[in-house]
Amino acid sequence: MAIIAYIMLLTAVGKEHEIAETVSKYDHVTEAKVVYGSWDVVVRASLDDLAQLDVLVTKIRKLEGVEQTSTLVSS
Numbered sequence: 001m002a003i004i005a006y007i008m009l010l011t012a013v014g015k016e017h018e019i020a021e022t023v024s025k026y027d028h029v030t031e032a033k034v035v036y037g038s039w040d041v042v043v044r045a046s047l048d049d050l051a052q053l054d055v056l057v058t059k060i061r062k063l064e065g066v067e068q069t070s071t072l073v074s075s
Contacts, residue, residue, distance in 0.1 A: 003047045006072040007057060008039040015065035016040040022063065028056055039070075 011019050016034045020041045024032035031044040043060070047053050053073070061069055 001075055003049065003053060004074045005045045005047060005053050005056075006074075007043040007045065007060060008070045008072075009041040009043065009060065009066055010038075010068040011040040012065040012067060019063060019065055023060055026056060026059065028052060 009016075009019065009023075020032040020034050020043075023029055023041070023043050028045045028047045029043055030046050031042075033042050034040065035042050045053070045056055047056070050073075053071070057069065057071055060066060
C-alpha cells in the first residue's frame with residue numbers, strides 16, 4: 001500500500017516557483033504546485049514507506065530558500 005504525503009513549504013520571497021520546479025523532479029514527487037495562503041508550495045508524493053518520506057523531506061529541507069515545512073501523511 002502506497003503512502004501519500006502532502007508536504008507544505010514556506011519559502012523565501014520570490015523563490016516559490018524555482019523551488020516548486022526543482023522539487024517536481026525529485027523521485028516519488030507526483031506534483032509540486034505554487035499556492036496562495038499560509039504556504040507557498042504544496043508537494044504531493046507517493047512513497048512505499050516512511051524511510052523514503054524521510055529522505056525526501058530531508059532533501060527538500062536542505063534546499064536554499066525553504067524556510068519551513070509541514071508534512072501530512074495518508075495511507
